[in-house]
Amino acid sequence: MLDKNLVAEILNEALSTGGDYAEIFVENTLTNNLHTSERKIKSSTSGLSYGAGIRIFDGVNFVYAYTNLMDRENLLKTAKKAALGIKSSKKDISFDLRDLELERKHQIQKPFENKSKKEKADLMLKISEYALNASPLVCKADAKYKETTRHTLLANSLGVWAEDSIARSLMHLNTISEKDNITEAARKNFGGLYGLELFEGRNLQEFAEDVAADSVSRLSANLCPSGRMDVVIGNDFGGVIFHEACGHSLEATYVAKDASVMCGKLGQQIASPLVTAYDDATIDHAWGSINVDDEGVKTQRKILIENGILKNYMVDRLNGRRMGMEPNGCSRRQNYTFAPTSRMSNTFIANGKSTHDEIIANTEKGIYAEKMGGGSANPMNGEFNFSVDKAYLIENGKITKQVKGAKLIGSGQEVLQNIDMVANNMTLSCSICGSTSGRIPASHGQPTIRVRNITVGGQK
């Protein structure tokens, strides 16, 4: 994307005022979005984003500058201006930019340009049609499709030159059902590091009917009761609780600043012995996977918790300095307008030994949170709250009535200790995680688990 000699010049300019590390991140991303609704191609948008971010370290302090005026003169000017933010004595740093060898795992089979926008839009219309035909109560089906191709270059004063290219696609369906002036919505998506093969080998009709059925069944759901109860959390997106209430607390972004409940807990029992959890950016074609992180470190599979014991944090280069730890390939950013920091990729609780059915059968009274909505947690004290999109009562070991409006509240530490059954049906979901360095694709996952005694906030 940029000439090696120019990049070296930029890095040297960045180091001219005493910085001890400098990097440049260059990004060129092409995005296409389609939206069909009410049997029409409602919107088609596209865009090209091209820009660069320059980061300089002076110990644990840093400067970040970005621009999309990409001519030589302005890039050097930006580096120079950034360097003015460092007031130290010039270090003797020399480097030779060498290609970082990467295993490019997520090659796509069918490039996006193999089909026209019209052909893709027709597929969206077909998927919406399946949903609209699923029930006379479904009054609206919105299909959205997004594809991005992101080319990146990360070069730094350690001599790293890492170029990568990742294609990512996501299909999202949202349905609304209506009856007797009650309106309810449901949604579901699938995606990953795929080209047009994303749609192959999937039963799109079943997918659409499933979403439609969810919005229809909510119409007759009762309000969820409130109080403390046992909660069985379904697999897949159920992992969002682990992501928010534990995952963020393990990011060096918070740990290095003494702003996490997980500070100083490596080697300690922080969860039930049934819990083993990973952050793994190397899973083939998974939504949150990347070959190399956004500061030029190869990604890896990290065990975060093993049998309840905290094993690892997610560490980026800058916070690693604060913590005296090596970066472990998890530094990410939405785009060149953000400085990178430690983030999650594909984060999940690993399979246990129970089955989903055993967990339900062993629960006398509680809630089955089949599909979680979103939520958030405060890494400082672990307090979280999440909404449940689809929930049922469990009575005498059986799933009974559907309920709506359920919210789970509590603290991450407490929930991790109170997990007393873990099933063997782990799957990953696609999501967007928003934090300090912007909104990034991240997968959450888990098998079905049971947590004793959570506060459920209901509407009655």
Added chain:
Amino acid sequence: MQAQEFIEKLYQASQAQDINQFQIDYSQNEKFSLKAMDGKIEKRSFNNTQHLDFSIKEGKNIGSFSCGELEEKNIPLIIKEAKENALLMNNEEENFFFGEKREYPLVKRSRPIKEFETLDKEQFLLDLEKAAYTHDKRVKKVIFCFMDEGKYQSAIRNSLGLDVNEGITWAYGGIYLSVEENGIIKTASEFVTFDKEEDFNPEFIAQKAVEKALKKLNPIAIPSGKYKIVFENECFADFLNLTKSIFSAASMEEKYSKLGDKLKQKIAADSITLVDNPLLDNGYRTRPFDGEGYPSQNNVIIQNGVLQTLLHNLRTAHKFGATPTGNGIGNGSRGVSFSNFYIENGNLSKDEILQQTKDGIYITNLIGTNAGYSAASGDFSYGAEGFLIKNGKIDNALNPLTISGNVYELWQDIELIGNDLKLMPNGCGSPTIAVKPMQISCN
């Protein structure tokens, strides 16, 4: 290539291709940020970026392409993509560019005030951090102090003759910290926008943040059930921001608002007047025109509880036979943009509201608000922080709460309105609000 030169070339290339109607939206953004931690300036950051959206109208639809790299080599791609996008869409309703000659209102914006120019910003942040630690020994960690300032300029030019531009400057600063007592950790933040004298006083800002966090210590649990609720002004402004789309005509057509057939009907308590006022002096979202270049006007949405209008862009106004309200986004977007969106003051002080409520819950913060609201049904269930109201006074802090209800019912259930309107940087604003009992769960 210089932006002006690029825009001129793109304009000429579009004309050369006999494109009937097209529009160029250009913006330039400069920002400078500082972050302090542990007695040092931890982060300095700045940027200079530009952005362009090019839109083409083909038939009834407007297609667009967005691009940051303004190089001549990209012009064919920009035109091809915008055209392809426009030709692909098959919406029946018509989309419009605005090209009428109109007078634009003069708007008053003076934020930050001139003292900001001479402020030693790095020292200010270091003083702010220090002031927090000095104020109370229970301060566990000043997680960060920050300051952001910027300049944003935008211009819209189209083939119908529209040629408008404007620019704003802005600044924010703030502190985020935690306090600890008896193993309980609580966090709080405070921000300023440098538009009044006290915003330049680190001790005052730090004290407010620390006191806010300290009040949350030693929380108690309460049984789940229905409680009378008083929303702090800032908190209800946050609630308005989360649920404001019910007043958008674009949401209504997407079935995410149930107010489409409620015009001239009573949808809220008698005393409610709700406006979207882009002409407000010194509002955070004050603007002379909207994203489509349509002149700004003050829109009264609810007057004395009666719905007067939804907010429209050019497309929705035409589709629903309404007058445009100046709430377009532009760039071919189908949506509606809000400006300064707030509930007008009532005549009670916050203390009078608490006294009249006597017993209930004072909600100060909604959390986890990225989920918990169903736009289709209007049902919401949010995490919250709050305090007990006992004998008309704010009492103990409460353990984490959830508050549940339905947005349409809540507008009807508002009982008391304060005289302490607070506008937030997201453009939303509210006075203190008391409502009939709502469902609360407590951890």
